[in-house]
Amino acid sequence: MLLIDCPHCGPRAQSEFAYDRTLDAIVQLAMVPSDAMTTLYTRANPRDWSDELWHHRSGCRTWLVVRRQTVTHAIESVRAC
Amino acid sequence: MGRVSRYSALALLRGALTGQRHWDRAWRDPAPRKSYDVLIIGGGGHGLSTAYYLASVHGITNVAVLEKGWIGGGNTGRNTTIVRSNYRQPALHNFFDFALGLWEGMSDELNFNVMFSPRGAMFLGHSDSDMTALAQRGDALRCDGIDAELLTRAQVAALVPLLDMSPSARFPVHGGLTQRRGGTARHDAVAWGYARAADTLGVDIIQNCEITGFTTTGGRVTGVETTRGPIGAGRVGICVAGNSGPVAALAGIELPIEAQTLQAFVTEPVKPMIDTVIMSQSLHCYISQSDKGGIVLGGDPDQFPSYAQRGLPPRLEKTAAEAIALVPALSRLRMVRCWSGTTDMSFDGSPIISALPVDGLYLNGGWCYGGFKATPGSGYAYATLLATGEPHALARPFGLDRFASGATIDEAGVGPMPQLR
Incomplete structure (x- = not known):
């Protein structure tokens, strides 16, 4: 299981958190529809380091940016969004 | 005696005299052209x-x-x-049923026993709304000529006597929807x-x-x-x-597409105890017994991107808890192996x-x-x-x-x- 170091709560089990999407998949309100569609519906899907948006759903409910390796599951950094 | 590549009972008998050393390798190992x-x-x-x-x-x-x-x-x-074609969407069930037709003739066509075993694939319904959804799905399937049979609670109990049908069952069974042509393969x-x-x-x-x-x-x-x-x-x-x-x-x-990990696990082999595939889409719990006797269990993916090909314990725990609640006898079995694949989760x-x-x-x-x-x-x-x-x-x-x-x-x-x- 991942151990995610929430900046507010400290190290907590991954089961308290929910993955939402990669950072590059956040649709900005100013986007034209074609860009919004591309942002929402295509992913780099890296087999490597990835910046992800997680939610401390069963904790402090902070949205977090987690930099994580998708093969080893190593976590480099966690910061509040 | 020449090399033999076609599998048949006659070829097996012939080989009995020579220690089965007459078989050709199943496929070549060529260098790329x-x-x-x-x-x-x-x-x-x-x-x-x-x-x-x-x-x-x-x-x-x-x-x-x-x-x-x-x-x-x-x-x-x-x-x-698990092999089945009972999806709700016509584009899906028509495509998967075409595949199911090919499964039925596969061993003969390939001259290779893939052990396709159409033992039935049954969804459980745990509530009135589950049963409504299963009835709708069954109707959609039958409209396209695909077999689907809505089962009452009593019929499900007769099909899988080991299901917990008691009044205190954690996941009450209201009925089911089975596709008898579905099953498993090796x-x-x-x-x-x-x-x-x-x-x-x-x-x-x-x-x-x-x-x-x-x-x-x-x-x-x-x-x-x-x-x-x-x-x-x-x-x-x-x-x-x-x-x-x-x-x-x-x-x-x-x-x-986003990659996620999906894991499954199998218990020690036991005598036949479950002779159909049991699935619950409300729980996402899949139970079947392999021909070797192990109970094969599957659940949800780990719900974040991963290429690790190894799953996390909370998912195993959840799947095991659901399977044991459905079939209490499973609590007596030991898990012997678990494994994970990387799924291509499309959007x-x-x-x-x-x-x-x-x-x-x-x-x-x-x-x-x-x-x-x-x-x-x-x-x-x-x-x-x-x-x-x-x-x-x-x-x-x-x-x-x-x-x-x-x-x-x-x-x-x-x-x-x-x-x-």
């Missing part, structure tokens, strides 16, 4: 069946299947072996059977050969770079579900069998957690696309353009959020 008419990247069940149907249906035999490891070593060997044998049949027709199966790049000329793919040197090709088909993202990235393409839950924006390059992927059951249909449809450039009629809804046009086929109705699926 300079170029092929069609290159298939990925030697799983889908890639190998594609090669087989290219050769057997379309007469295209100058074909190679490139596999980075050994054939069938990826998701083909990492599933729960997953390794499917890869081996297609490999042997394709090889016999002249297809080169090249293992330990990983793609490192694509070569293109004027916007058209002309071949691939591999760890065993460059190989030219007229057409290239990507068929690497689980790794579609990284392979497509070599061609500069981003896909509506509507349906597969992608499609041309890509690079000429001559095609994709078969996005199978989410349900690719094994599609193996023969996927290969058949992909062979049609690779041979003719036109999609097979039943695979036409599964083009990459559906995400832009809005014609997605979303059985769960959750959109581009695979972790919610």
Whole structure:
């Protein structure tokens, strides 16, 4: 299981958190529809380091940016969004 | 005595006199040629069946299947072996039922026993609303001529006597929906059977050969770079579900796919105790008994991106808890193995069998957690696309353009959020 170091709560089990999407998949309100569609519906899907948006759903409910390796599951950094 | 490659009782008897040393190897181990008419990247069940149907249906035999490891070593060997076609959406159930038809004749066609066992695949309903959904699904299936049978609580109890039907059951069973033609198959044998049949027709199966790049000329793919040197090709088909993202990235393409881990596990073997496939889509718990006797259990994916091919304990715990609540006798069994595959989670839950924006390059992927059951249909449809450039009629809804046009086929109705699926 991942151990995610929430900046507010400290190290907590991954089961308290929910993955939402990669950072590059956040649709900005100013986007034209074609860009919004591309942002929402295509992913780099890296087999490597990835910046992800997680939610401390069963904790402090902070949205977090987690930099994580998708093969080893190593976590480099966690910061509040 | 000459070498024998066709499997039969007579050949087995002949071999009894000579210690069974007369058998030919099941497929060759050729070095890659300079170029092929069609290159298939990925030697799983889908890639190998594609090669087989290219050769057997379309007469295209100058074909190679490139596999980075050994054939069938990826998701083909990492599933729960369930075969069925009872989806709600017509595009899905018609396609998967075409595949189910091919399963029924597969062992004969390939001269290889894939141990397809149509023991029935039954969804459980745990509430009135579950039963309404199952009845709707059954009606949708029967409208397209696919077998579906709505079962009462008493019928389910008779079919699986070990289910907890007591008044205090954690997950009350209101009834079920079964597809009697569904069942299980031996997953390794499917890869081996297609490999042997394709090889016999002249297809080169090249293992330990990983793609490192694509070569293109004027916007058209002309071949691939591999760890065993460059190989030219007229057409290239990507068929690497689980790794579609990284392979497509070599061609500069981003896909509506995210990789996740899906795990399964098996108990020690016991005498026959469950003779049908039990599935609960409210719980996402899948239970069947292998021919060897082990109880095979599967659940949800780990709901975040991963290529680790190893799952996390909370998912195993949840699946085991659900399975034991449904069939309390399972609590007495020990788990002996667990394994994980990397699923290609597409953004509507349906597969992608499609041309890509690079000429001559095609994709078969996005199978989410349900690719094994599609193996023969996927290969058949992909062979049609690779041979003719036109999609097979039943695979036409599964083009990459559906995400832009809005014609997605979303059985769960959750959109581009695979972790919610």
